[in-house]
Amino acid sequence: MSKALLQIENLKTSFYTQNGEVQAVRGINLELRAGEALGIVGESGSGKSVMSMSVLRLLPDNAKIKEGKISFNGKVISVLSKKEIRVIRGKDIAMVFQDPMSSLNPLISVGEQVAEMIRIHYPKTGKTEMRSRVLELFHLVKIPEPEKRYKNLPHEFSGGMRQRVMIALALACKPDILIADEPTTALDVTIQAQILKLLANLQKELGMSILFITHDLGVVMQLCSRAIVMYGGMKMEEGSMEDLFLHSRHPYTMGLIRSIPKIGQDKSVPLQPILGSPPDMLNPPAGCPFAPRCPYARKICASQVPPYTAIKNHHFSACWLVTEDAPATNNPFAQSSTTA
């Protein structure tokens, strides 16, 4: 196993609003290894985006990293000043955002926008070299006729093509890590498939690490070998795709998988939704954030945060039901733990 390229330790990020402190991220630990694609799955409000924004310090003014350490390549980056983090942002760690329509400057040609990225980090690049580098990037992300497209404005591109420009922009300085925050959510399925394929190929070709943030379990499975399921600002479960989909040891992950209709599913059987709604992060539950919606919740779940328990190699679950002294009744994991 290669060493961790990006390490997040006990990260806590909060927003300070008129109504009080919104605890968006509540103690996240994660390791992104060199060359791997790690998925972060969660619903809106689970803290997945805030976590990634914390890494690059792209948080709004009312948000603050309360606690925790973020290190990149062994160097602690969470203590860097705003100026110092800028050197890393875009160059070593780059980001692709959800909405390609609003992330590009509508008044500057796409070629110039990509060139600007190179200019900021490598100001000594000559004009012709810059242009050929941009065209190379456009070629890499499979934008047809790059030379013709260089001068186009973002509105002359379709959604999928704009997302390709965003990816070119992110790859401009050959980053070690690409953080992709819901990069395909705004796109149609056929275009989504194109972009996923592009990202998978790029990752193989360039050997980068990808932190892939999404709410779509299916998308994660396409691209990532390992994923973390987040809920209420915390990690619920972590493991390989097989661990999560076939041998899940957390009621939230199981509930998510069950609530999505699969093609060919029997229509006479109603879907099994997760009842209730996500927690209010102004007053997060004292115990497990999922406890109020969990069909297996017990007394202890509401009062104490469950420990992050290792199921087997690299498969972890934060649930009282997988701990050693969990009861055997009303426990979906009681016997099945031997068959896994």
Added chain:
Amino acid sequence: MKLLEVKNLIKHFPVKNHKGQVVHAVDDVSFHINEGETLGLVGESGCGKSTCARTIIRIYDPTGGEIIFDGQNLATLSQRELKPIRKNMQMIFQDPYTSLNGRMTVRDIIAEPLIAHKIGNSQKERHEMVAQMLKQVGLNTEHGTRYAHEFSGGQRQRIGIARALILKPKLVICDEPISALDVSIQAQIINLLTEFQQKEKLTYLFIAHDLSVVEYISDHVGVMYLGKLVELSESKELYKNPLHPYTQGLLASIPALDIHAGKITDKAEMSGDLPSPISLPSGCRFCGRCPYAKKICAEAEPPMKEAAPGHMVACYLYS
């Protein structure tokens, strides 16, 4: 029995500052829905599925074609003549954040259709009907005095459903009713919609881009591409045996929630983007992206034909 029949429906929008040019939003679309059944319409953004729904309910005036609802052609009626019919066709919108008036209480929002159609003799009677409706969609009577912003997305969508169903319509048009909701909430709303359908014998026109949801909820599914209906069949059959190359590509693009299914990143992708709906390609509209395109495909538009019993497809591969 057919509740809704759409015959050769056309909706073109004029393009500003370009005289004579039109956006071909819906072009010659025909289908029908039987009473108590659900027809799903799928397709990528811009394929005309929402325009089609909005034209059926006459938010837009059709450019051509017939909309036969309950034996009456709506396409030629005036807005005044439409009003009593609208009581029987209601709509649930995609965005539960913008489709509810933020300055009205939930009770007023749900009572509004009653007032518009002069149902209920007194406010008290209407409020009682609203309270009952709230209960049916899984909310409390006390929720009625609150405002929309006090609710989560899933609850707001329940309010939208209550507003649509309080008139006891025959046809409900659901325009992407779950795509703005979180995954864990989507199943709640789908179950609510299917429960109501069984209880009230509702007929749904269900529009969505999420193919697995459409398969689950629909009896028949129509696939649209650039304003055209390219395939129409019984839902199970369509997913098991997709005929049109576009449907095949669309199904192959779904990131499957099955660890044993092949990854889309290993499959051949559907290349290219949608062409402009203003200057359409001659012939089949999909032919520029189609891996099986023949010479004839670029020359003339393929007609809709029955390729298998009850399975209609507009493609030259099957004629």
